[in-house]
Amino acid sequence: MHTIRVLAMVExxxxxGSAKAVLEFAKEAIRGQTxxxxxxxxxxxxxxxxxxxxxxxxxxxxxxxxxxxxESGRFDxxxxxxxxxxxxxxxxxxxxSNGVKSHFLVRWTGLNRSRGWVAFHxxxxxxxxKMRIYNRLDGWSLKAADAVLTSSCAFVKxxxxxxxxxxxxxxxxxxxxxxxxxxxxxxxxxxxxLGLDSRTKVVLSVGRLSREKxxxxxxxxxxxxxxLLGSVPVRLVLVGEGPERSxxxxxxxxxxxxxxxxLAGQQDDPNPYYAIADVFALPSHSEGSPNVLxxxxxxxxPVVATAVGGxxxxxxxxxxxxxxxxxxxxxxxxxxxxxxxxxxxxDRLVSLAxxxxxxxxxxxxxxxxxSVFNGALRR
Numbered sequence: 272m273h274t275i276r277v278l279a280m281v282e283x284x285x286x287x288g289s290a291k292a293v294l295e296f297a298k299e300a301i302r303g304q305t306x307x308x309x310x311x312x313x314x315x316x317x318x319x320x321x322x323x324x325x326x327x328x329x330x331x332x333x334x335x336x337x338x339x340x341x342e343s344g345r346f347d348x349x350x351x352x353x354x355x356x357x358x359x360x361x362x363x364x365x366x367x368s369n370g371v372k373s374h375f376l377v378r379w380t381g382l383n384r385s386r387g388w389v390a391f392h393x394x395x396x397x398x399x400x401k402m403r404i405y406n407r408l409d410g411w412s413l414k415a416a417d418a419v420l421t422s423s424c425a426f427v428k429x430x431x432x433x434x435x436x437x438x439x440x441x442x443x444x445x446x447x448x449x450x451x452x453x454x455x456x457x458x459x460x461x462x463x464x465l466g467l468d469s470r471t472k473v474v475l476s477v478g479r480l481s482r483e484k485x486x487x488x489x490x491x492x493x494x495x496x497x498x499l500l501g502s503v504p505v506r507l508v509l510v511g512e513g514p515e516r517s518x519x520x521x522x523x524x525x526x527x528x529x530x531x532x533x534l535a536g537q538q539d540d541p542n543p544y545y546a547i548a549d550v551f552a553l554p555s556h557s558e559g560s561p562n563v564l565x566x567x568x569x570x571x572x573p574v575v576a577t578a579v580g581g582x583x584x585x586x587x588x589x590x591x592x593x594x595x596x597x598x599x600x601x602x603x604x605x606x607x608x609x610x611x612x613x614x615x616x617x618d619r620l621v622s623l624a625x626x627x628x629x630x631x632x633x634x635x636x637x638x639x640x641x642s643v644f645n646g647a648l649r650r
Contacts, residue, residue, distance in 0.1 A: 422559030423581025495604030
C-alpha cells in the first residue's frame with residue numbers, strides 16, 4: 272500500500288467550519304484505514320502572534336505535525352518564503368488548501384507546480400475589503416487546481432462560472448461524530464449562568480456573526496415567536512462571534528429584546544448549549560454543508576433552517592427538519608413556535624434526522640477525500 276504525503280493548509284483560530292472537518296480528517300489519518308493508501312498528513316496554519324488557539328491545540332493533541340506560518344496581516348508577503356521553505360523541508364506529494372487565501376497562495380507561490388493540488392471550496396464569507404479581494408481572485412486560483420472539492424451541489428454552477436471544469440469538481444458534505452452527552456450538572460450550571468428557569472424554552476443558533484448568516488432575520492422574527500407561544504417563556508441564544516455583533520446588539524435594543532436574546536460569544540465547546548436547546552434555528556442567506564446543522568441533529572434537537580445552498584441536500588422539509596425561505600421572518604417564527612408546541616412533530620423530526628447523522632461519518636469523509644487525492648495525483 273503506497274503513502275500519500277499531504278500538506279493541509281487551513282486558516283483557522285477556532286474549531287469550526289472547515290477547520291473542524293480537517294481535524295476530523297486528521298484523527299482518521301492517525302487512526303489509519305486499511306483499505307486505502309496511507310496518508311502521511313501534516314497541517315499548516317497562519318498566526319499573527321505567539322498565542323496558541325483551540326484549533327492548533329487540538330491538532331497538536333492528535334499528534335499530526337503542525338507548522339505555523341507567521342504573518343503580520345492578511346496580505347503579508349512575508350508568508351511566501353516561509354511557505355516555500357516549508358514544502359522544501361517537508362516532502363509533499365499533494366497540497367490540500369482550505370480557504371480562499373490558501374488557494375491564492377498555492378497558485379501565487381507555485382506550490383502546485385511539482386506536486387498535486389486539491390482545493391476545498393467552502394463558499395464565501397462577507398467580511399472586509401481584503402477578504403472580498405481574495406474572493407474575487409478565487410476563480411483564478413481554483414481553475415489551476417487538479418481537483419476542487421465543494422461542500423454542496425449548490426456551489427457547482429458557481430465554480431463552473433469561474434472556469435473550473437466540471438470534471439474536476441467533487442461535492443463533499445461535512446462529517447459529524449455522535450453527540451457526546453453533557454453531564455446534568457453542567458447543563459444546570461449553564462442554565463443558571465444564563466438566567467434560565469426550568470420553564471424557559473431555548474431557541475439556539477450557532478455560527479459566525481456575519482451578515483450572510485441571517486441572524487438579523489431571526490431576531491426580527493423573535494417577537495413573532497413570543498407572540499405565538501403566548502405564556503410560554505422563551506430565550507434566543509446566539510453562539511458565535513463576528514463582525515455583525517455590534518449591529519445585532521443594536522437591533523436587539525431597538526426591538527426591546529435585550530433581555531430575551533443572549534449573545535454567548537465564541538464557545539470552544541458548544542455541546543452544553545446544544546444540550547439546553549429546545550429548537551435549533553439556522554436562518555442563513557447562503558450555506559454550503561453547515562456543520563452546525565449536523566451538530567444539532569446529532570444532539571437530538573429539532574431543526575428549523577432556511578432552504579439555501581446545501582441545506583436541502585442534507586435535510587428534507589417536514590421529514591427531518593422544517594425548511595423555510597430565506598428572509599421569511601413570519602415563516603421562521605411560525606416554524607420555531609410549532610416545534611416548541613408540537614412535541615410529536617419534534618420527536619418525529621429528531622428520530623429521522625438521526626439517519627442523516629449515521630451516514631455522515633468521519634470514516635466515510637476520510638475515504639471520500641482520499642479517493643479525490645488519488646485521482647488528483649493521477650492527472
